[in-house]
Amino acid sequence: MKKTYKIEVDCANCANKMEEAANKTKGVKAATVNFMTLKMIVEFEEGSEPKAVMEDVLKNCKKVEDDCEIYL
Amino acid sequence: MNRKQKKTLIRILSSAALMAAFSFLPVSGSARFGLFFIPYLIIGFDILKKAVRGIANRQVFDENFLMAAATIGAIVLGEYTEGVAVMLFYQIGELFQSYAVGKSRKNISELMDIRPDYANVERNGSIERIDPDEAEVGSILVVRPGEKIPIDGIVIEGTSSLNTSALTGESLPREAAPGSEVISGCMNMTGVLRIRTTKEFGESTVSKILDLMENSSSRKSKSENFISKFARYYTPAVCYGALALAVLPPMIRMLVLGGAPEWGVWIYRALTFLVISCPCALVISIPLSFFAGIGGAGKEGILVKGSNYLETLSKTSYIAFDKTGTMTQGVFEVNGIHHNKMEEEKILEYAALAECHSSHPISKSLKKAYGKDVDKDRVSDVEEIGGNGVTARVDQKAVAVGNGRLMQRLGISYQECTHAGTVVHVAVDGSYAGHILISDLPKPHARGAIEELEKAGMKKTVMLTGDGRSAADQMAQKLGIREVYSELLPADKVAKVEELLREKPAKEKLAFVGDGINDAPVLSRADIGIAMGALGSDAAIEAADVVLMDDDPLKIAKAIRISRKCIWIVYENIYFAIGVKILCLILGALGIANMWLAIFADVGVMVIAVLNAIRALFVKNL
Numbered sequence: 001m002k003k004t005y006k007i008e009v010d011c012a013n014c015a016n017k018m019e020e021a022a023n024k025t026k027g028v029k030a031a032t033v034n035f036m037t038l039k040m041i042v043e044f045e046e047g048s049e050p051k052a053v054m055e056d057v058l059k060n061c062k063k064v065e066d067d068c069e070i071y072l
Numbered sequence: 073m074n075r076k077q078k079k080t081l082i083r084i085l086s087s088a089a090l091m092a093a094f095s096f097l098p099v100s101g102s103a104r105f106g107l108f109f110i111p112y113l114i115i116g117f118d119i120l121k122k123a124v125r126g127i128a129n130r131q132v133f134d135e136n137f138l139m140a141a142a143t144i145g146a147i148v149l150g151e152y153t154e155g156v157a158v159m160l161f162y163q164i165g166e167l168f169q170s171y172a173v174g175k176s177r178k179n180i181s182e183l184m185d186i187r188p189d190y191a192n193v194e195r196n197g198s199i200e201r202i203d204p205d206e207a208e209v210g211s212i213l214v215v216r217p218g219e220k221i222p223i224d225g226i227v228i229e230g231t232s233s234l235n236t237s238a239l240t241g242e243s244l245p246r247e248a249a250p251g252s253e254v255i256s257g258c259m260n261m262t263g264v265l266r267i268r269t270t271k272e273f274g275e276s277t278v279s280k281i282l283d284l285m286e287n288s289s290s291r292k293s294k295s296e297n298f299i300s301k302f303a304r305y306y307t308p309a310v311c312y313g314a315l316a317l318a319v320l321p322p323m324i325r326m327l328v329l330g331g332a333p334e335w336g337v338w339i340y341r342a343l344t345f346l347v348i349s350c351p352c353a354l355v356i357s358i359p360l361s362f363f364a365g366i367g368g369a370g371k372e373g374i375l376v377k378g379s380n381y382l383e384t385l386s387k388t389s390y391i392a393f394d395k396t397g398t399m400t401q402g403v404f405e406v407n408g409i410h411h412n413k414m415e416e417e418k419i420l421e422y423a424a425l426a427e428c429h430s431s432h433p434i435s436k437s438l439k440k441a442y443g444k445d446v447d448k449d450r451v452s453d454v455e456e457i458g459g460n461g462v463t464a465r466v467d468q469k470a471v472a473v474g475n476g477r478l479m480q481r482l483g484i485s486y487q488e489c490t491h492a493g494t495v496v497h498v499a500v501d502g503s504y505a506g507h508i509l510i511s512d513l514p515k516p517h518a519r520g521a522i523e524e525l526e527k528a529g530m531k532k533t534v535m536l537t538g539d540g541r542s543a544a545d546q547m548a549q550k551l552g553i554r555e556v557y558s559e560l561l562p563a564d565k566v567a568k569v570e571e572l573l574r575e576k577p578a579k580e581k582l583a584f585v586g587d588g589i590n591d592a593p594v595l596s597r598a599d600i601g602i603a604m605g606a607l608g609s610d611a612a613i614e615a616a617d618v619v620l621m622d623d624d625p626l627k628i629a630k631a632i633r634i635s636r637k638c639i640w641i642v643y644e645n646i647y648f649a650i651g652v653k654i655l656c657l658i659l660g661a662l663g664i665a666n667m668w669l670a671i672f673a674d675v676g677v678m679v680i681a682v683l684n685a686i687r688a689l690f691v692k693n694l
Contacts, residue, residue, distance in 0.1 A: 004287075010166075010170060011135075011166070011169070011170075011352070011355075011356070012173075012352070012355040012356040012359060012360075013134075013135065013303060013351060013352065013355040013356075016300045016303065016355065017131075017134075019300075032292070034287075035173075035359055036173070036176075036177065036359055036360065036362075036363035037177075037286055037363075038177075039286070039287075041287070063129045063131070064129065064131050066122070066125055066129075067122070
């Protein structure tokens with residue numbers, strides 16, 4: 001399953017870091033952050049609960065860049 | 073500017089003013105330190121905070137840490153002005169970057185300003201304004217002049233001209249009358265239209281296009297992936313380099329050479345390293361270039377589905393075309409009347425009248441060429457001879473209209489046509505009257521398009537078609553296409569494209585241009601699939617990598633030129649930014665470059681690269 005989320009982040013490198021953090025989160029198959037359109041596209045692993053996974057993704061992203069936001 | 077940016081601007085201005093004022097004060101020592109600490113904190117407190125938090129979260133090597141370390145280091149060494157200046161310029165750079173990115177975001181979303189905000193639905197005789205999402209299939213919409221058509225549908229009442237430029241980049245308006253299909257996103261210009269919707273909003277052209285545009289830069293190009301990988305290694309590498317530079321030379325001087333260690337000199341040099349180590353210029357300018365390139369192409373009615381496709385498109389030097397509907401108009405028209413023994417109009421009149429009861433495409437094109445209303449009372453005794461043609465009495469004359477076999481059957485000697493196309497022989501009262509040639513016409517710009525492509529350096533132009541050999545060869549010659557493969561079934565086209573893919577060098581790419589109707593497999597097999605005339609054709613939008621909204625073949629060359637300009641800018645930025653940084657690192661290590669040059673290598677390069685990236689948006693005159 002694929003879902004798109006709106007994000008808020010200030011710099012392009014931070015967006016790259018968010019992408020890396022999201023990709024390392026359990027339950028995420030692949031994540032792409034698009035800095036120009038401020039969107040995060042997440043493909044979830046089968047059988048995972050997107051809501052719970054996204055909360056972990058947000059937590060991990062905050063760790064690498066505390067000035068970021070994902071609108072769940 | 074938004075609130076955050078305004079706040080940063082105020083901080084920049086006030087800290088710059090304080091710094092300038094303090095540098096004229098005749099104080100020194102700890103008083104001077106105390107004074108300079110005020111502008112430093114004003115401009116840098118958020119960076120310091122982020123740096124501390126980064127360390128706490130074990131994300132040490134980010135730009136906040138680098139800036140904090142470099143500036144604190146400079147201040148400790150007594151270089152107060154430089155310490156504050158580094159922070160100041162870093163913030164100016166960040167502000168500029170955020171402003172430029174915000175501006176181009178807005179710019180591009182304005183270009184794609186096709187999202188309709190509302191739909192006027194007719195319900196029980198009155199008109200309600202609702203969200204387009206809520207309109208059901210089959211609703212009756214009223215679109216007034218100046219409004220956008222919100223959902224795809226069919227006109228049931230009213231005539232108007234539609235401006236499609238937001239979708240196609242084409243400024244010529246389209247006419248709409250009862251019965252014509254209209255596409256969402258077009259601007260209604262002159263008259264009120266009543267439209268019955270045929271799709272839901274989510275399935276309408278406008279939603280599909282918006283979806284595509286919004287997701288386009290998510291498919292990242294090789295250059296973008298290279299940059300994010302580069303940034304991941306570059307920053308830590310330069311930081312360790314800085315550490316080595318601060319520690320090793322003084323140790324060697326002290327222990328091996330037995331001289332003074334000169335700690336201050338080497339630490340200062342190491343600090344310049346830290347300032348240069350921020351990869352911002354690259355990290356922001358490469359995606360920005362692609363974003364601007366895709367946005368600029370969109371403005372011209374060329375939808376590119378991802379940065380990776382823009383990159384592939386720029387490397388295209390082999391191009392294969394479908395014929396019917398791509399290079400030709402795909403409509404059959406009377407193209408000539410030959411060997412006629414009577415006036416052309418007279419032959420056409422006889423042929424059109426004799427064929428008046430048929431709905432075959434050939435008879436349709438005869439009637440269209442005749443142009444006048446067909447008076448069926450003049451025709452009698454119509455007899456259709458399957459696979460041959462028709463015979464009929466028109467104005468009391470025996471008329472035969474059909475192919476060579478019909479003429480043979482009737483024992484009339486006829487003349488073969490040397491041109492490609494479908495030939496309709498006409499005989500009146502048992503004697504041959506001439507023949508009418510019906511064929512597909514090339515698009516008006518087709519030849520010009522091929523010339524443009526050759527000018528753009530295409531090594532091979534190939535036409536693949538299911539049509540007969542003579543028709544294909546003649547069309548190719550007319551258009552200036554050098555290689556033709558005819559009488560291909562759809563599967564043969566795929567095989568042919570695979571053969572072409574094997575023949576060419578791996579670095580050069582093969583594009584296939586089709587109309588998306590029955591060549592979806594070929595579109596996806598080629599390195600890059602370009603669909604033409606996609607306005608209203610969902611299949612084409614889905615199958616292709618690049619979608620040309622209108623059906624002008626000149627856009628193919630334009631798309632390639634846009635992609636090349638964009639990629640050129642990307643490479644300019646990569647080489648320029650990395651080049652300047654490496655140069656400054658070397659100069660910094662040797663002690664030739666000071667902190668000011670390091671600031672240029674960081675902020676200056678970023679500003680130049682961002683300005684250069686925005687250039688990709690300007691594609692009008694390509």
